[in-house]
Structure formats: C-alpha cells, structure tokens
Amino acid sequence: MNKDREIKYAIIIFLFLFNLIIGMSFINEGLFHFDSVILAQATENTYKTGILQPALKGRYGSVIINSIVYLPFFLLGQTADFATRFSSLLFHSLSVVALFLFIRELFNDSFQAFCASLLLSLTPFYLSPNTYGKEHGASIFFLIFSFYLLYRGMGKKSYILVGLSSCLFAFSITIRESMLTGIPLFFLLYLKPDISVRPFRIVFSKERINFKSLLWVILPFSFIFLLAFFPYLKYEIYRALYIKDNVSAYFLGLFSPVFKLALRDINLSITPFIFVLFFIGLFRMALDKKLFFTLFFLLWFMLLFYFGNLSSYEARYLDMVAIPVYVFVSYALSRLYRRYRILTPAILICFVLYMFVRAYPLLEFRHRFNGEKQFALYIKGKTEDNAVIIAMDDAPFIEYYGGRKVIGCPIGDAGATEGFIKTVKGLLKDKKPVYLIESGLQYDFSGVVKKSIIDNFAINYAGEGLAEDYHKCNLGFNTYCHKFFKLGLKNN
Numbered sequence: 001m002n003k004d005r006e007i008k009y010a011i012i013i014f015l016f017l018f019n020l021i022i023g024m025s026f027i028n029e030g031l032f033h034f035d036s037v038i039l040a041q042a043t044e045n046t047y048k049t050g051i052l053q054p055a056l057k058g059r060y061g062s063v064i065i066n067s068i069v070y071l072p073f074f075l076l077g078q079t080a081d082f083a084t085r086f087s088s089l090l091f092h093s094l095s096v097v098a099l100f101l102f103i104r105e106l107f108n109d110s111f112q113a114f115c116a117s118l119l120l121s122l123t124p125f126y127l128s129p130n131t132y133g134k135e136h137g138a139s140i141f142f143l144i145f146s147f148y149l150l151y152r153g154m155g156k157k158s159y160i161l162v163g164l165s166s167c168l169f170a171f172s173i174t175i176r177e178s179m180l181t182g183i184p185l186f187f188l189l190y191l192k193p194d195i196s197v198r199p200f201r202i203v204f205s206k207e208r209i210n211f212k213s214l215l216w217v218i219l220p221f222s223f224i225f226l227l228a229f230f231p232y233l234k235y236e237i238y239r240a241l242y243i244k245d246n247v248s249a250y251f252l253g254l255f256s257p258v259f260k261l262a263l264r265d266i267n268l269s270i271t272p273f274i275f276v277l278f279f280i281g282l283f284r285m286a287l288d289k290k291l292f293f294t295l296f297f298l299l300w301f302m303l304l305f306y307f308g309n310l311s312s313y314e315a316r317y318l319d320m321v322a323i324p325v326y327v328f329v330s331y332a333l334s335r336l337y338r339r340y341r342i343l344t345p346a347i348l349i350c351f352v353l354y355m356f357v358r359a360y361p362l363l364e365f366r367h368r369f370n371g372e373k374q375f376a377l378y379i380k381g382k383t384e385d386n387a388v389i390i391a392m393d394d395a396p397f398i399e400y401y402g403g404r405k406v407i408g409c410p411i412g413d414a415g416a417t418e419g420f421i422k423t424v425k426g427l428l429k430d431k432k433p434v435y436l437i438e439s440g441l442q443y444d445f446s447g448v449v450k451k452s453i454i455d456n457f458a459i460n461y462a463g464e465g466l467a468e469d470y471h472k473c474n475l476g477f478n479t480y481c482h483k484f485f486k487l488g489l490k491n492n
Contacts, residue, residue, distance in 0.1 A: 023089035026363035028132035030373035036133030037396035058232035061174030084133040092130035092137035102148040112334035116326040124359035125315040142172035170224035195291040249312040262308030265315040281332035300324040376401035378465035458488040
C-alpha cells in the first residue's frame with residue numbers, strides 16, 4: 001500500500017469516527033421532529049405487518065434504510081426510537097466520507113477533500129437534524145456517493161459502477177423527494193463536456209453519448225424512479241406544483257420574504273468570512289481552466305434560490321447548498337496550503353470551531369431535554385389509559401411516547417367540523433375522556449373549530465407542561481408551557 005493510499009484510508013477512518021463520536025455525544029434525548037416519529041412508527045409497522053410502510057410523504061427509501069439499521073434492535077425487543085436517531089447519525093458520518101471520496105476523485109487532492117468534508121461535518125443546519133432522526137444524512141450520502149461512483153465509473157469505463165450510481169441516485173429520491181433537484185446535476189456530471197472560452201466551445205466526448213453508455217445511466221435510474229413515481233411520488237410532485245396549503249412545500253418565487261431567513265441562517269451558521277474564500281476558490285478554479293467544475297458547482301449553489309424560497313422553508317434545507325460552497329472554499333484553502341502550511345490549517349480550524357460554537361448550545365440542550373417527548377410523557381401521566389387527545393403536530397409524539405389515541409381537527413371545512421363535533425360527542429357519550437391540547441387548534445386560522453368546541457362542550461383546565469424546544473435558525477432555543485383541557489358534555 002503506497003503512502004497516498006494510506007493517507008486516504010486514515011482520513012476516511014478519522015472522518016467517520018470523528019462524526020460518529022460527535023453525533024453520539026450530542027444525540028437528541030428523543031425523536032424531536034414530526035417526520036422522525038412517523039419514520040419510527042413506519043419502521044416498527046413494517047416489521048409488525050411484513051409489508052413496507054410509508055413514512056411522511058411516502059419516502060419508502062428512508063423506511064428501507066431505517067428498517068435495516070433497526071433489525072438488531074428489533075431482535076432485542078426495542079422500539080425504533082434509538083435506531084432511528086442512530087441511523088441518522090450513521091449516515092451523517094457516511095455522507096461526510098462520501099464527500100471526501102467525491103472531491104478527491106474530482107480534483108485528486110486529499111487536503112482539499114478533507115477541508116470540505118470537515119466543514120460539512122459541523123455545519124449547524126446539517127449536524128442538528130441528524131441528531132434527532134431526520135433523513136437528511138441518508139439522502140445526502142446516497143446523492144454524493146452516486147456522484148462519486150458515476151465519475152469514477154466513467155473514468156474507469158466501468159458500466160457496472162455507472163449503473164450502480166444510477167440506482168443509488170434514484171434511491172436517494174425515495175429517501176427525500178427534494179433530491180429531485182439533483183437530476184440535472186447527475187446527468188450533467190455524466191456528460192461532463194469540455195468547455196473552453198477562447199474560442200468558446202462545448203465538446204461532448206463520444207464515449208459519453210454512445211448508446212451503450214446512455215443505457216447504463218438512464219435505464220437503472222428510470223426503473224427505480226418509476227417504481228416510486230406511480231405509487232406516491234407523482235402525487236407529491238403535483239402537490240408541490242399545484243396545491244398550496246399548510247403541508248405543501250411550494251416555490252414562492254425568487255427573493256420572497258422567506259429568502260431573507262435563508263440568508264440569515266447562512267450568516268448565523270457559517271461565518272461570513274467563508275464566503276471570501278468561496279469567491280476566491282470560484283475565480284481560482286475558473287482561472288485554472290477547470291471550467292466544467294466551476295460551472296457545475298456554481299449551478300449546484302444556485303439551488304439556494306429554490307430551497308431558500310420554499311413555503312415550508314427550514315434552515316436544514318440548505319444542506320444541499322452548503323456542499324458547493326465548501327467545494328470552492330476547500331479549493332481556495334488547498335491553493336493557500338501550498339504556500340502557507342501552518343496558516344491554512346489554522347484558518348480551517350477557526351471555521352470549524354465557529355460552527356461548533358454556534359451549534360453547541362442547541363445540541364447540548366436537546367441532548368438533555370426533548371420537549372415533545374417529555375410533554376407526551378406528561379400527558380400520559382395526567383390522563384386515563386383510554387383517553388382521546390385532540391392534537392395536530394404534537395399527535396405523533398403523544399401516540400408514540402404517550403400511548404394515547406389522537407384525533408385531529410379539520411382545517412377550513414365547515415362540513416368536516418360538524419362531523420368532528422359529532423365524533424367528540426360520541427366519544428364522551430361512550431364515557432371516553434377527551435382532551436384538547438393548546439396546539440390542537442394551531443391550524444384553525446378562521447377560529448371555526450374553536451368556536452364550535454366552545455359552543456358544544458364544557459371546557460376544564462387539565463394542566464400544562466413544557467412542550468417544545470423550538471429552534472431559531474437551528475442556533476437558539478426556548479421552551480414554553482403547553483396547556484391542555486378536558487372536554488365534557490354541556491348539560492343542555
């Protein structure tokens with residue numbers, strides 16, 4: 001084994017263990033997000049029924065991955081709670097390794113690849129969701145690893161690697177549907193045209209547009225994509241394009257009010273000084289006549305204008321955007337390292353420490369306290385075993401941790417509201433205790449359901465507990481008391 005290969009494997013082992021140890025040190029006390037609980041429930045139900053169950057918005061790929069990781073825990077009689085959180089951290093670590101392999105393959109520079117991977121490791125809006133069971137780590141891993149296999153496969157003229165990369169990329173879409181935005185990037189990387197400015201020309205290699213190569217890259221992708229498209233993905237795409245409601249993630253247009261939040265989150269999570277190196281790296285790469293890579297990662301970075309303008313925007317959506325930023329930054333650091341062997345690592349360490357300091361308060365807090373879990377346990381202790389809880393976003397937590405049956409309120413539908421009231425009355429007549437938690441009316445913007453409840457039921461205060469630890473740009477937190485009430489039939 002030559003020295004370069006020894007360094008490569010040493011870096012891979014370091015990056016994997018570093019990320020896994022950091023992640024396990026700050027793993028959330030419980031499943032923090034609505035989606036995470038649904039994923040854990042789908043995983044457990046897959047084992048109970050023997051049939052693959054959907055997570056939120058389908059995402060069957062995330063259930064497959066989670067079910068594999070859950071197997072030893074299932075055999076030990078455990079729930080999928082810890083397995084879901086551990087799976088998220090495991091793929092966070094693997095995604096960082098995949099980024100190292102990908103950049104090293106593109107630029108043949110281990111130091112550059114290490115810089116980019118280390119920066120991604122502790123990016124607050126990427127590390128945070130991977131400590132509480134989200135599917136970001138797994139989707140990013142399969143995306144980047146598919147890119148790596150594609151580029152390596154074409155370089156070695158291995159159709160097996162190209163076909164495998166196509167399968168893995170399509171699979172990433174079944175984990176998180178936002179990976180659809182990577183389709184143009186995947187096929188652009190496959191084509192990899194030679195670009196020159198003087199004279200301006202774009203030339204495609206014959207081996208990349210021959211029939212056999214195209215079959216190996218298109219057919220595996222199409223097969224897996226269509227397996228997901230017809231059962232559920234077509235409906236999610238339709239919702240994103242045409243249905244604008246509270247649960248849809250639709251595009252608001254360029255420079256929407258939400259875009260300011262995205263810029264703020266980037267500013268808070270990643271030191272603005274990183275963008276000095278971002279532009280230096282971009283121009284340096286172009287001047288070095290790596291025009292394809294310059295344009296490829298610049299187009300990738302442009303996804304900021306999509307993810308930063310979504311109606312359901314959260315800071316964690318920016319994980320896709322962070323990758324091209326770190327490619328340009330690492331390119332600049334690599335060139336700087338050739339002249340300043342001590343200064344460059346010091347700059348890298350400062351960037352990483354900045355991000356860790358920004359993320360630490362939130363990670364440490366959630367490691368000790370999961371508000372949703374504790375509130376669900378509080379309700380469990382305060383309500384009867386056969387109680388029915390009226391809840392919305394808190395519903396999965398109350399079901400999963402509290403073991404109580406939950407029903408939701410209708411949204412903006414007078415007929416459904418009338419039926420809902422009849423259902424609650426029926427439960428009370430059957431002597432089943434019914435409780436309404438404060439956030440159960442969070443989507444009742446018109447106040448129709450609230451008015452109907454007040455008009456039809458006696459309402460008695462039942463208690464309150466610490467409910468949620470919300471995040472501000474994934475960098476701050478606060479808790480608040482969540483009240484809940486017991487409903488009764490009115491005498492009249």
